Every structure is written in structure tokens, then in C-alpha cells.
Amino acid sequence: xxxxxxxxxxxxxxxxxxxxxxxxxxxxxxxxxxxxxxxxxxxxxxxxxxxxxxxxxxxxxxxxxxxxxxxxxxxxxxxxxxxxxxxxxxxxxxxxxxxxxxxxxxxxxxxxxxxxxxxxxxxxxxxxxxxxxxxxxxxxxxxxxxxxxxxxxxxxxxxxxxxxxxxxxxxxxxxxxxxxxxxxxxxxxxxxxxxxxxxxxxxxxxxxxxxxxxxxxxxxxxxxxxxxxxxxxxxxxxxxxxxxxxxxxxxxxxxxxxxxxxxxxxxxxxxxxxxxxxxxxxxxxxxxxxxxxxxxxxxxxxxxxxxxxxxxxxxxxxxxxxxxxx
Amino acid sequence: xxxxxxxxxxxxxxxxxxxxxxxxxxxxxxxxxxxxxxxxxxxxxxxxxxxxxxxxxxxxxxxxxxxxxxxxxxxxxxxxxxxxxxxxxxxxxxxxxxxxxxxxxxxxxxxxxxxxxxxxxxxxxxxxxxxxxxxxxxxxxxxxxxxxxxxxxxxxxxxxxxxxxxxxxxxxxxxxxxxxxxxxxxxxxxxxxxxxxxxxxxxxxxxxxxxxxxxxxxxxxxxxxxxxxxxxxxxxxxxxxxxxxxxxxxxxxxxxxxxxxxxxxxxxxxxxxxxxxxxxxxxxxxxxxxxxxxxxxxxxxxxxxxxxxxxxxxxxxxxxxxxxxx
DNA sequence: GCGGGCTGCGCAAACGTTTACGAAACATCC
DNA sequence: GGATGTTTCGTAAACGTTTGCGCAGCCCGC
Numbered sequence: 012x013x014x015x016x017x018x019x020x021x022x023x024x025x026x027x028x029x030x031x032x033x034x035x036x037x038x039x040x041x042x043x044x045x046x047x048x049x050x051x052x053x054x055x056x057x058x059x060x061x062x063x064x065x066x067x068x069x070x071x072x073x074x075x076x077x078x079x080x081x082x083x084x085x086x087x088x089x090x091x092x093x094x095x096x097x098x099x100x101x102x103x104x105x106x107x108x109x110x111x112x113x114x115x116x117x118x119x120x121x122x123x124x125x126x127x128x129x130x131x132x133x134x135x136x137x138x139x140x141x142x143x144x145x146x147x148x149x150x151x152x153x154x155x156x157x158x159x160x161x162x163x164x165x166x167x168x169x170x171x172x173x174x175x176x177x178x179x180x181x182x183x184x185x186x187x188x189x190x191x192x193x194x195x196x197x198x199x200x201x202x203x204x205x206x207x208x209x210x211x212x213x214x215x216x217x218x219x220x221x222x223x224x225x226x227x228x229x230x231x232x233x234x235x236x237x238x239x240x241x242x243x244x245x246x247x248x249x250x251x252x253x254x255x256x257x258x259x260x261x262x263x264x265x266x267x268x269x270x271x272x273x274x275x276x277x278x279x280x281x282x283x284x285x286x287x288x289x290x291x292x293x294x295x296x297x298x299x300x301x302x303x304x305x306x307x308x309x310x311x312x313x314x315x316x317x318x319x320x321x322x323x324x325x326x327x328x329x330x331x332x333x334x335x336x337x
Numbered sequence: 338x339x340x341x342x343x344x345x346x347x348x349x350x351x352x353x354x355x356x357x358x359x360x361x362x363x364x365x366x367x368x369x370x371x372x373x374x375x376x377x378x379x380x381x382x383x384x385x386x387x388x389x390x391x392x393x394x395x396x397x398x399x400x401x402x403x404x405x406x407x408x409x410x411x412x413x414x415x416x417x418x419x420x421x422x423x424x425x426x427x428x429x430x431x432x433x434x435x436x437x438x439x440x441x442x443x444x445x446x447x448x449x450x451x452x453x454x455x456x457x458x459x460x461x462x463x464x465x466x467x468x469x470x471x472x473x474x475x476x477x478x479x480x481x482x483x484x485x486x487x488x489x490x491x492x493x494x495x496x497x498x499x500x501x502x503x504x505x506x507x508x509x510x511x512x513x514x515x516x517x518x519x520x521x522x523x524x525x526x527x528x529x530x531x532x533x534x535x536x537x538x539x540x541x542x543x544x545x546x547x548x549x550x551x552x553x554x555x556x557x558x559x560x561x562x563x564x565x566x567x568x569x570x571x572x573x574x575x576x577x578x579x580x581x582x583x584x585x586x587x588x589x590x591x592x593x594x595x596x597x598x599x600x601x602x603x604x605x606x607x608x609x610x611x612x613x614x615x616x617x618x619x620x621x622x623x624x625x626x627x628x629x630x631x632x633x634x635x636x637x638x639x640x641x642x643x644x645x646x647x648x649x650x651x652x653x654x655x656x657x658x659x660x661x662x663x
Numbered sequence: 664g665c666g667g668g669c670t671g672c673g674c675a676a677a678c679g680t681t682t683a684c685g686a687a688a689c690a691t692c693c
Numbered sequence: 694g695g696a697t698g699t700t701t702c703g704t705a706a707a708c709g710t711t712t713g714c715g716c717a718g719c720c721c722g723c
Binding site for chain 4: 357360384
Binding site for chain 2: 057058059060061062064065070072075079080081082086087089090093094097102103104105106107114120121123124125228254260261264283284287288289291300
């Protein structure tokens, strides 16, 4: 391994000087700069990140934690995180918190031993355990969820988004609209979105019908069954994740109902999966990739505790339409 | 920050002794072990990973690189990698190589400066650049692709899998079977899979019809158009990724053809998306999560260069059926 | 009672950086 | 031409670990 000393020897200067030019500080002449740069190239020197981090008490890594690394929502946000981090010279460490944030605290601990510059938490609740593990050590910004005012967050206005989605369905003439809620463990997003739905229904004087899923595909069919049993006249289903919405579309077709002619389906998030189903999902779009990018910006910018609210957007595709006549 | 010296002082021993018990080495009595452990707990000591890595010239991180972090194939494999790595005490650093492996070399460099224990490369080609950046430094295992014999790899037998898929369609009575190939930049997987298709078609005395996509959703519809123009009698399409297969199913329905009654569609990989479309995709399954787990095992086990071939499996869902009569 | 082998532990050097501090060299101004 | 800056650079001490080496003390067998 070629060290800073080797470069120094080759260039005929001291390690200190090499360090200065490598880090772009001041205090060297143009000619020595050239000599050092030449030496760096000639020897293919790359500064050891561990040594550097040890000395400076900071490393250019940030963590990104999600309940499930393989889910569409999280991985699209991660895409944004990854590219923004990289373009700023940071590397990102991946972690899975589990659906109930069980593993999060452990991750935070290891991140701290690497003196990570911060952590981005995707759509996961912040438990007491985590707060403890966080200590005063390491900044956190939470994405796609808003957890009080104790940590900076980046999300859409989930209440309003769900309200808007419901209004949209009402505007199409629907009167019997069922809500398929998400994982009860993610209380934060879910109760908030539920509130938006409930408010819109109440304002319109319509009865609310609500069942719990867990945000994933398999949870939707049984919940849909319960929904239909509670209100057989349902003409619209609002699912609080695209994956559940996809399952609803498919299961509805299995049951012999046409989408959207017989029943409209509205999703949430606008992940890749929204386009995979046929008819493609109308859905509430969150700017996922951009959220990831902004999250790293936010992390690096410092501690502005005010939650940042991003605009949501209703994207209409084929899965929703006017209420059927009769 | 609490250091090993603090613990030593608290326990009344030397830092060396603390290090020994923390790392489970020998050379201390039972009673001092207890004293040290108590001190560690009392002070909530966590060894600094950077300092440790600097000293030992090894850090407990491994890299995982994929062309796109947000794609379903990669993220399912990453899930496996993440959990296996974590359970062995390793952290994983995420990287995006780009579709043509453009960014891979840079990642390898930074990974080396962190003295990473190894790299797992997901479905990406190994370029000359990468070989250079790899140097003799850091072990690599490649997953879901087999690149000659220079690096350990973990994959299914892609030629055979494509062959089996094609045979399956032939067995259903299809004679006009189009192939929707993947990204030409991933020469390795694709030409190999294409070979399997061509072999099966040739053996059956059937004409091959083949068009290129790029593995992603949007590339499929135009390629499907070309396929149908070349052979209007097509009754089956074999797409070399589930995402393309999903697009084919949807586009076919848009064109007024029923799936599977008019044309059967066979996918590849068995990612989550295979179930999102309706009818759900029949597809060639790769054990994605397990591949991720085995990859970290492999990485840590040492340098066994023989490619490891995992079994593939045909899973039949609703998108394929007997050739339509007439 | 003495030599030799353990066991248990501490000292101190190293790992590859960064960065105070100071010194030399040089320019500047009166 | 001295005093005073300013620029350019090197020396050395740290950052928090791990680990070779050595030194006590001890047990044991003779």
C-alpha cells in the first residue's frame, strides 16, 4: 500500500505538504503543488479513509435505513440517496430496520463507530431505543414520514394527500369508497393518511369503510374481502400503497369485477409497481427519488428542525373512472 | 467519546488487557475479564471501527454494487446480502455501477480506501477498468452473472434456464415464439440466455425471432412491436426479465390480445413484479435472496474460483397456456 | 533450593493521517 | 539595512486501536 510518506519522499517534500495539497488547503507554492500532484499520479496514491477518519473524527459515510431494503418505495428513495451522496463524495451504508424498527438501534451503533456523518431513515418510526442509540452522536433525517418535531423530516403532507385522493374519488361520483390502510406498526404515516380519508368522507357526508393491511401485496386480498363484506356496494378502493393497490386490482379481476368499469382503484406512492399492473394505477405520487436527494442535502446542511413538506401529485392512469351508472 | 483507555482506567488494567477481552483473545484471568466486562457495560464502550481497521488493515464492511439500486432484481439480492452480512458482523456499502459499469471502478477505489473485506457485484459486467481498480486488493464475487473463470461467481445456468423456458413453451404447442432479449451491454447474461433460446428453437426446427430491449419496462413495448411485425403469428413471447414481461402483458392487452388465451408470456427472474401483473407471470425463478446470502458466505470463505451454479425453477402462473387452436 | 515452563499482564510501538506550531526564506516598507 | 510581514514548508504530536515483547510471579519437578 502506498502511503502519504511514499508520496512525500517521491516528491521531495514532507507528508504535511502532501496532505495539504491533496486536501486542497493553502500553504504551498505552485511548483510544489505540481510536484506533489505528479507524485500522487505516478504512485497511484489514494488516502486511507480509515486513517483520515480516525484523525478527523469524521468519515464520509452516511447510513440509510429502511424497514425492508427490497421494497419498491425504499429502494427508489435509496436510489436518490445513493446518487446525491456519491456526488458529494459520501458512501452510503445500507441497513434494514425491520417492520417494527427492531434492528435500527444496532445499526445506529455501528454507524457511530464508523463516525458516520449521518443517517437517513426511510419510512420507519423512531423508537425510544433508537433515540438512545443516537445519543448526541449522529444526525438523522427521516424521510417519507413525519415524526413530531424532534428530528428533521422530509415528506409530503400525508393527511392532505389522502384527503385529496379521497376528494378525487368523490369527485368522480363515488359514494362507497373503501380505504385499505397500511401497516399499523407505522402508526405515523398511517393514522395521518387515515385522517385525511376520514375528513374527506365526513365532509361529504359519506360513511367510512376502513380495513388494515400491512402495505405489502399479500395483505391486500383478505383485507379487500373484508371491505367488500362490509360494503358490497363499493365502487372505489383507496389503497395506501401501490403494492396493495396492485393486489386489489388483480384480486378484483379474479372476482370478476372489472377495473375501472365496476370499481375504481387508487394507489399511493407512485412506485414502479404502479405501472406494472393493468390497468396502470392512478395513484398519489410522492417525489421519491428527489426525496432521497434532498435528504442527503438536508443531512449535510445542518440542523434545521422544521419538517420540509414536498408537493404530492395525483397521477391519473387507467385504474380509476367515473362511478358506474346505476 | 469513551475510549479503550477510559475502560482500562475504570477497570484498573491496561488498554492491552481491555483489547484482549473485548476481542475474546486469551491471556487474562477470569476475574479481570469480569472487571473489564463490567467496565465496558458501565461506560457503554464501543470500539472505534476506524481505529481498529487502521490497525488491523481490515474493516468489517463489504460493498454491494448493482447497475441500478432501485431495480427489483438487484434489491432482492441486496436483501439477502444485507441480512447475511449483518449476521456475520459486517456492514454493507451500497453502490450503483450504471448500466454499462461506468461508475464501478470509482466505487472499488473508495471501498479499498476503507479496506473493505470484499465486493459483491450484481448482474454487471467486469470491465478492464474494474480489473485495474480491483488490483490485488479486494476480493470480488459476482452474482447473477457468470464472467469467465477469473472471479468467483454465483448464478443459475442461464443457458439451460432459457433453454428450459423455451422448451416449456414449445411443449405447450407454441410454434411462433418471440424472444425479448435484455440489455446488450450485459452481454454475458444475454448472449448466454439467447443461446439457450436459439438452441431450443433450432432443435425443434422452429424459426427464431429475436429483438433487443434493455431489461426495463419502457423498452419492451417498442421491441414487442418489432417482434409482432416480424412474425404476426406469434403466440408466445419469452421476455428475459420480468419487468419487460410485465410490459408485454400490458401492451398486448392494450392491443386487444388476451393473455394467455391469444398469446402466452413467459418472464425471467421471478422478482416481486411477476406477481404484480394480471395475469401473474409464469417465469423462470432464480433464488435471488439466497444468492445474496451465499455471495457473502462465498466472499468470506476465501477464493474458490469455481463458478457456483444454483438451480433454477419454472414457476407457472397465469400468463402462459396451451397454444390457441387454429 | 534451583531451573524451567506457565500464566497474566503492562509498555510501547505501530497503523496512515491531519494539523498546531515554529522556523526559514523571502519580500516590503520606512 | 533593520524591523516587520507574509509565504512556504517541516517537525512532531496526536487520533484509538492492536500486538510483539518482556517481565514478573507462580507452580512444578528434580
